[in-house]
Amino acid sequence: MTERKLKILIVTHNFPRHVHDMAGAFLLALARGQQALGHEVRVLAPHAPGLPLEERVDGVDVVRYRYGPEAEETLAYAGTMHEQALRSWRARWRLLRFIAASRAGLRRELRAWHPDLLHVHWWVPGGFAVWPGVARRVPVVLTSHGTDVFLLDRFPLARPFARAIFRAARQVTVISSPLVPRVEALGVPRDRITVLPMPLTAERFGKGFAGSRDPARLLFVGRLVERKGAEYALRALAALREAGRGVRLTVCGEGAERSRLEALASELGVADVSEFTGALPHDAVAELYRTSAVLVMPAVTDWKGEQEGFGMVLVEAMASGLPVVATLSGGIADVIRDGRTGLLVSERDPGALADAIGRLLDDPRMAESLASAAAADLEARFAPESIARAFADVYRRAIGDAA
Numbered sequence: 414m415t416e417r418k419l420k421i422l423i424v425t426h427n428f429p430r431h432v433h434d435m436a437g438a439f440l441l442a443l444a445r446g447q448q449a450l451g452h453e454v455r456v457l458a459p460h461a462p463g464l465p466l467e468e469r470v471d472g473v474d475v476v477r478y479r480y481g482p483e484a485e486e487t488l489a490y491a492g493t494m495h496e497q498a499l500r501s502w503r504a505r506w507r508l509l510r511f512i513a514a515s516r517a518g519l520r521r522e523l524r525a526w527h528p529d530l531l532h533v534h535w536w537v538p539g540g541f542a543v544w545p546g547v548a549r550r551v552p553v554v555l556t557s558h559g560t561d562v563f564l565l566d567r568f569p570l571a572r573p574f575a576r577a578i579f580r581a582a583r584q585v586t587v588i589s590s591p592l593v594p595r596v597e598a599l600g601v602p603r604d605r606i607t608v609l610p611m612p613l614t615a616e617r618f619g620k621g622f623a624g625s626r627d628p629a630r631l632l633f634v635g636r637l638v639e640r641k642g643a644e645y646a647l648r649a650l651a652a653l654r655e656a657g658r659g660v661r662l663t664v665c666g667e668g669a670e671r672s673r674l675e676a677l678a679s680e681l682g683v684a685d686v687s688e689f690t691g692a693l694p695h696d697a698v699a700e701l702y703r704t705s706a707v708l709v710m711p712a713v714t715d716w717k718g719e720q721e722g723f724g725m726v727l728v729e730a731m732a733s734g735l736p737v738v739a740t741l742s743g744g745i746a747d748v749i750r751d752g753r754t755g756l757l758v759s760e761r762d763p764g765a766l767a768d769a770i771g772r773l774l775d776d777p778r779m780a781e782s783l784a785s786a787a788a789a790d791l792e793a794r795f796a797p798e799s800i801a802r803a804f805a806d807v808y809r810r811a812i813g814d815a816a
Contacts (some may be wrong), residue, residue, distance in 0.1 A: 448473070562596065565595075665692075671689065
């Protein structure tokens with residue numbers, strides 16, 4: 414029996430603005446994976462300065478909605494929506510306009526395109542586009558990426574809204590196992606929750622050639638916000654330099670903390686061995702993965718209670734054969750198996766971070782063994798084709814639930 418081909422509308426506030434954009438790149442991979450299975454996919458996302466209202470990004474149709482004057486459309490794509498809304502009444506007003514515009518945009522797509530299923534990412538703000546009315550008419554799959562659920566720890570008054578939105582979804586996916594009890598606590602039965610990571614854009618990340626790595630280069634990749642923990646990479650670098658190691662740190666990413674981090678590098682005396690590259694295209698990041706000695710991912714629990722939901726950077730590094738040192742925070746332990754596929758240390762402990770990095774630098778055989786095991790683990794657990802099929806199964810269950 415031929416499987417039904419679906420029309421899937423992805424609803425998100427984060428999606429690549431062009432083919433080389435890192436923002437929401439995993440959602441582009443998700444969309445392309447479903448297309449490869451024969452499904453039809455469109456994406457509904459917010460507008461941002463300089464973007465067209467409709468375009469095709471790497472073969473995926475994207476429709477964008479306006480939510481204010483172009484100069485004020487700054488909530489999405491930078492990973493700072495929650496921070497902006499929590500710190501500024503003006504940003505909160507823009508968020509309300511954003512939600513209203515997303516609801517109107519979704520209704521236009523429902524009339525024009527008639528999707529079979531909505532895949533909504535992050536309960537806030539995306540869930541407000543479908544709740545309460547739309548979720549009763551069109552099956553909804555809701556994915557939590559972690560930050561949206563961790564936000565409830567600091568702002569429990571939002572919990573009734575989260576509970577209603579999660580319960581309205583036919584199926585829920587989470588990107589790591591620590592999120593499962595949090596979603597269950599919102600009233601979602603366990604049999605409606607599936608742990609599924611986002612797919613890796615595998616063709617861009619491949620294992621580097623032996624001997625091609627710079628043994629002195631440490632690498633940090635991520636947005637420059639508190640939760641990603643770049644501060645502790647700098648502090649570990651300072652500890653390593655003080656111990657006489659001639660290492661350098663490349664910080665790849667952009668964000669609100671960049672100026673503070675550059676000042677910290679100067680304060681720690683490591684400005685001359687710290688390179689801040691800003692955000693780079695996929696191919697340039699892939700080259701850094703292939704040529705660095707160690708990836709450092711010192712994620713922390715931030716002031717809002719948010720933690721790293723999964724850590725796609727870790728998966729990209731694993732695919733590139735790069736040894737990793739990370740913190741035991743959020744969903745990272747779902748990706749890295751301590752002592753088998755990488756090394757894990759406690760949050761906010763630059764000394765422990767430096768010690769773990771030093772172990773890998775001192776023992777290339779151990780570093781290579783961990784990297785090889787990580788690549789094999791990646792192939793077994795995170796292959797994009799397998800994840801695409803698993804999401805297709807979730808979609809079919811949602812359609813079946815709605816029938």
